[in-house]
Amino acid sequence: MSLITPEQFDSRSFIYRKHQQAEFIEVAGAAQVLSYKEQSLQGQSGPDMGLTDLSVLPRFGLRGPAAGDALVAAGLLQPEKPNTLTLSDEGLMVLRLGYNEYWLLAVPGATVDLQALEQQLTSPGIYPVYCHDSYAWLVMSGDHLADVMAKVCAVDLREQSFASGDLVMTSLARVSGIICHHQMAGKSVFSIFSDSASAGYLWDALLDAMGEFNGAPSGQHSLIK
Amino acid sequence: MKIINCPLNGPRNSSEFVHGGEVRQMPDPNNCTDKEWADYVFYSDNQIGVVTEWWLHAPSGYWFIAERHTGSDEILRTYDPSEIYTSRVEFKAKVEPSASEEVTV
Amino acid sequence: MPFSLLKYGLNKDYPFEQNADLPSPSALKPHYDVVIIGGGGHGVATAYYLAKYHGITNVAVLEKGYLGGGNTARNTAVIRSNYLTSEGVKFYSESVKLFQGLSNEFDFNIMYSSRGQLTLAHTDAAIRGFRQRTEVNKHFGGKTELIDPQQIRELVPSLNMNPADQPVLAGLWHIDGATARHDAVAWGYAKGATQRGVELHQLTEVTGVDVDKGKVTGVQTNRGKVSCGCVVQAVAGHSSIVGAMAGIRMPITTYPLQAMVTQPVKPFLNPLVSSPALHCYVQQTGRGELVFGGGSDPYPLYNTRSTMELKESLLAHAVELFPFMANMRLMRQWAGLTDMTTDYSPVMGLSPVENYYLDAGWGTWGFKATPICGKTMAELVATGKVPELIKPFSMARFDTFRQVNEMGATAASH
Numbered sequence: 001m002s003l004i005t006p007e008q009f010d011s012r013s014f015i016y017r018k019h020q021q022a023e024f025i026e027v028a029g030a031a032q033v034l035s036y037k038e039q040s041l042q043g044q045s046g047p048d049m050g051l052t053d054l055s056v057l058p059r060f061g062l063r064g065p066a067a068g069d070a071l072v073a074a075g076l077l078q079p080e081k082p083n084t085l086t087l088s089d090e091g092l093m094v095l096r097l098g099y100n101e102y103w104l105l106a107v108p109g110a111t112v113d114l115q116a117l118e119q120q121l122t123s124p125g126i127y128p129v130y131c132h133d134s135y136a137w138l139v140m141s142g143d144h145l146a147d148v149m150a151k152v153c154a155v156d157l158r159e160q161s162f163a164s165g166d167l168v169m170t171s172l173a174r175v176s177g178i179i180c181h182h183q184m185a186g187k188s189v190f191s192i193f194s195d196s197a198s199a200g201y202l203w204d205a206l207l208d209a210m211g212e213f214n215g216a217p218s219g220q221h222s223l224i225k
Numbered sequence: 226m227k228i229i230n231c232p233l234n235g236p237r238n239s240s241e242f243v244h245g246g247e248v249r250q251m252p253d254p255n256n257c258t259d260k261e262w263a264d265y266v267f268y269s270d271n272q273i274g275v276v277t278e279w280w281l282h283a284p285s286g287y288w289f290i291a292e293r294h295t296g297s298d299e300i301l302r303t304y305d306p307s308e309i310y311t312s313r314v315e316f317k318a319k320v321e322p323s324a325s326e327e328v329t330v
Numbered sequence: 331m332p333f334s335l336l337k338y339g340l341n342k343d344y345p346f347e348q349n350a351d352l353p354s355p356s357a358l359k360p361h362y363d364v365v366i367i368g369g370g371g372h373g374v375a376t377a378y379y380l381a382k383y384h385g386i387t388n389v390a391v392l393e394k395g396y397l398g399g400g401n402t403a404r405n406t407a408v409i410r411s412n413y414l415t416s417e418g419v420k421f422y423s424e425s426v427k428l429f430q431g432l433s434n435e436f437d438f439n440i441m442y443s444s445r446g447q448l449t450l451a452h453t454d455a456a457i458r459g460f461r462q463r464t465e466v467n468k469h470f471g472g473k474t475e476l477i478d479p480q481q482i483r484e485l486v487p488s489l490n491m492n493p494a495d496q497p498v499l500a501g502l503w504h505i506d507g508a509t510a511r512h513d514a515v516a517w518g519y520a521k522g523a524t525q526r527g528v529e530l531h532q533l534t535e536v537t538g539v540d541v542d543k544g545k546v547t548g549v550q551t552n553r554g555k556v557s558c559g560c561v562v563q564a565v566a567g568h569s570s571i572v573g574a575m576a577g578i579r580m581p582i583t584t585y586p587l588q589a590m591v592t593q594p595v596k597p598f599l600n601p602l603v604s605s606p607a608l609h610c611y612v613q614q615t616g617r618g619e620l621v622f623g624g625g626s627d628p629y630p631l632y633n634t635r636s637t638m639e640l641k642e643s644l645l646a647h648a649v650e651l652f653p654f655m656a657n658m659r660l661m662r663q664w665a666g667l668t669d670m671t672t673d674y675s676p677v678m679g680l681s682p683v684e685n686y687y688l689d690a691g692w693g694t695w696g697f698k699a700t701p702i703c704g705k706t707m708a709e710l711v712a713t714g715k716v717p718e719l720i721k722p723f724s725m726a727r728f729d730t731f732r733q734v735n736e737m738g739a740t741a742a743s744h
Contacts, residue, residue, distance in 0.1 A: 082233060098233055098287050154238050169234060169285035171241050176284035227637070240639055244629035260729050267581040267672050267728040271570035273632045295584075296632050 006031040013055040014136055014196040015203050022219065030056035032108075035219035049142030049210050050218030053203070054107075055196070057137060058114045061129025062121055063101035070121050071102060078102075083167050087182050088112075093191075095167055095180060103131050103193075107184060108220045136199035139223060140206065141189040144213040149179070149190065151209045157181070157190070164188055173205040184223040227298070231282045232289050232305045245279030248290055248309070255319040275301060332437050352397070353524050358531060361557045362390045364711055365549055367536050367572055368564040369393025370402040371516045371697065372689050374530065375704025376562055376711070377523040383705075384712035387527035390558075391520075392551060394535035398516030401566040404634075404666030405697040406589050406613070406623040407512045408602055410447045412467050412474045412504040414459075414739040417722040418675060419470045421702060424719065426472075426506050428701035436518035440510045441616055447507025447602040448485060452496040456607065459738050460502040473505035485601055493650035496607055507602055509613060512697055519704065539576040545684040546576065560685035562707055567667030568632075569677070569690035576683050581728045582669045582691050585626040586633060588640050590663035592655070594618030599652075606740065608647040619661065622648050626668055626694070634665040668693045673733035674740060678707070678723040679716045687711060688725060694740060 004024040006016035011030040013019075024031035033053060062070070071078040071094065077086040079096035087093045091110025095103040104121075106114050140148065146158040153172040156162065157179065167180040177194035194202050207215060227239040247269065252261045273296040280291050280303070291303045364380060366373045369391045380386040393399075409429050411422035432440050451457045460476050467474035479491060482501045491498045524530055531553070538550035539561065548557035565572045570580045594617050604611030609625040624644035627637070641663065649656045670693040671677060677691035689707050692699070706717045716724065722734050 098285055169282070170237060171284055176241075178284070259731070263729045263731065264579075268579050269570070269581070269583050270574070271580065271583055271630070272574060273571065278629075295630060298631055298633050298635070 004031050011056060013053050014199045015053060015055070018200065018203055019053065019217070022217075027056060027108075028058045032056050033217075033219040035221050036217055047142075047214050047216035047218065049140065049144055049148065049213050049215035050222050051203070051206055051210060051215060052139040052141065052218050052220055052223060054137040054139055054191075054220065055135075055199070057106055057108065059103060059105035059132055059137070060114060060118045061101060061103040061131040062126050063129050064126045065100060066123055066125030067100055067102055067121075068096075070123055070126055074117065074120055076104075076117075079165075083169070084165055085167050085180055085182060086165070093180075093182065095178070097167070097169065097178065101129060103129065105137075107223075109224045131193070134196055135193045136196050136202070138192045138194070138199075138203065138206065139184070139189050140192065140210070141184065141187060141218070141222060142210075142213065142215065144210075145181075145188060145190050148206070148209050148213060148215070152205065153179070155179075159188075173202060173209070175202055177202070189223065229280070229291070229300060230303050231285075231287065232303050233287045234282055234285055237282065241282060241284055243281040243283050245281055245288065248277045248279055251314075255317070279306075332433050332439065334437055335439060352520060352530060356529065358390070358534070358551070358553050358556055359529075360555075362529075363388040363559045364390075364562065365556060365558040365560075366391045366562045366564060367549065368400075368566070369395075369397050369516075369520070369530055369532060370400050370564065370566060371398060371512070371519065371700040372566070372692070372703045372707070373562070373564040374398075374516055374519040374523055375700050376564060376689070376707040377528040377530075377704075378519045378526075379704045379708035380711060381523055381526035381528050384708060386708075386712055389523075389528045390556065391523070391528060391530045392534045392536055392549070392556075393530065393532045396532045397520050397530060398513050401666045401668075401692075401696065402512055402516045402700075404589070404664060405512055405694075406611070406621050407509045407615075407697060408447065408611070408613070409442075409508040409510060409698045410504050410602075411472055411506060411698075412447070412449070412463055412502060412739065413736050414463055414466065415675075415734050415736060416466060416470065417734045418736050418739065419466050419472060421719050421723075422698060423470055423472050423506075424705075425699050425702035426508070428705065429508065429510060429698075432510075432515065432518060432701065436522055438514065438518045438521060440514040440518055442508060442510040443616060444506070444508040445600050445602055445613075446485075447504040447604070448482065449502040449504070450482070450498050450603070450605040450607070451500040451502070452498060452605070452607040454499070457500045460500060463502060463739060467504070475503045475505070477501045477503045486599065486603060488598055488652055488654070489603065490651055490653055493605070493608060494647065503601075509602060509615070511616075515697075515700055519700075536572065536575070539572075539686070541576055541683055541686075544682075546686040560687065560711060562687045562689060562711060563681075564689040564703075564707070566669060566690075566692045566696050569669045569688075569692075573681075573688070573690065576681070576686050578681050578683060578686070578688075580677065580690060581671055581725065582677065583630050584632055585630050585668050585670055586635075586665040587623070587626045587668045587694055588636055588644070588663065588665045589621065589623040590641065590644070591615075591622070591661050592620040592658045593661050595620070595658070603651065605647070605651060608650060610644060610647040610651060612648055612651060620655065620658070626670070627665075632667060634667065636663055636665055670694075672728075674736040675734040676703075676723050677725045678703070678720045679710060680724060680726075691723075695736070 006012045009030045021037040022033045025034045085095045091107045092112040093105040149157045180191040292301045535552045540548040599614040602613040671691040706720045
């Protein structure tokens, strides 16, 4: 029996009610799904494809003409081209959305202090972007990422045109979203950010699309080495 | 589906875009006549031919400019607004005497 | 019912009607008192009332295609007056009253069918808007009520009361709502007008407007030049283009509006049903076909091509309203051009050019106004004074920021 439940925290994922029979751990003042019970019964061999809700993990954004220079000054790995991302060894992911907007995220198991960074990255010409409570963060993992996404998204997301380190802002399952191709636990995953208001719909729609590839919800343990 | 070439995101389905109206010179709202302002807000040439328009790529919140033919629906060119607008356009409302009094109360 | 129809029914022989067709085309005269640009419903209605009430018959209606072949034939033939503003309600109510007597007046069946129109509310905000429209309508003598879900179920048993997870909370039941055969309206007016001496010139395109010292003096056409005392412009879908010929810039943007029709089935749907929240309206014609209309295209265009995405979303919503429609086949689909104004009211009356009268900005609300437009525009031409009923719709209202906002009163949000 899990001792930690989402209801214990004021900060919750927008779709926490979808995580039935899950085991949670406390992350950044909220409950993060570690694993789902049914899967732990099945032993090590989980589903072929997983969908993980990382919405509670810390992140913040900044934009403006001075945002890019501020990242460089802070010694962070800055994505050089628009619509790309970098992921540092400490688990700091930086998304560059368009020309002048950056999101900084801590992936599961990261050892970076995002709060300190957020305070450091302020200057004239930088405006904050609130991407935590307004966006859901879902991670799709497994071998058929492009095949699943082809069912809900018109952009070609196969490896040859959407390499690791690329991101696209497009519509998927008819809602707007950001799809990021990066590595977690040595494997390619797609991080998907979409409006929190439609997160429940998107969660169901993606699981539905993943069904034919033996997809299921999975906890963050599957994303950590 | 029609495909629009976004200068930032590349070719995308037209359903990802929102039309933002013609690119027009805004008269100075504080000094222009009512007629000039009405013309800017309501009136349009609305002819068949090539128009220069604002478009928004909604998923990325990116505004750009497109040249489109209103008869054939063909998009001839899309480009970043920096080609036309080199600096930020500021909007300064005229402070009405009565309004400033209210602020000080 | 027109008595001649009864005569048709009782006659053993097939009754051949003399003068059933329009007079054959003649040469253009060098001068007309009135030139009407556009041979759609509004144009021929104006000609009809000019001849009938004002004795002005030296009139030419110039149509670039054929009679009623433009947006008169492309609308979805909804007749209603449940608008939002007092100006709008007064105007459209007069139109409904005129429509009711047209078959008798023409001695020609326009297939006017008073079915009632039902608009669905899915939110509290929509109900508030409906309440206002109900009261405004009742105040001006219209028959409009706010009804509850049980009454809606009784009126339209086949309606899904929870379409797209947006429960139907209330309905605006407009008892005066009706439909008619749109072509027949144009034919009836044209017949009445030409019988009184008006000339209808089809395949006659206006290519220029002659303006001398701020006053219109004539028009140029593909069949030569014509001088005239005044011009009425009634070219829905091309208002800005024809207006520009006279040097008039208009508060109009032109968008395509798509519609479609299914195979005919037995009558099951009496009222005209619309849901602004689902951007969709549905009605069954006298022939049994279902007509769907929806929102306008998302950007301005002078092109009547159809797009898959709009069809898809329109049909998805129609199927939400009436789920069994999923099994029906579409027969036709098309688009018309709508001259949209920012306040969803027309542009009528005087223009900056003397003796050049505008009947424009008819967006998605033109067919239902055909008779009253004809009547008021004829009065304007004959007397030179703008009738009270259309004063609020002058183009000059935009210069003084006195819009007549009917945006909330469309059957499907555009």
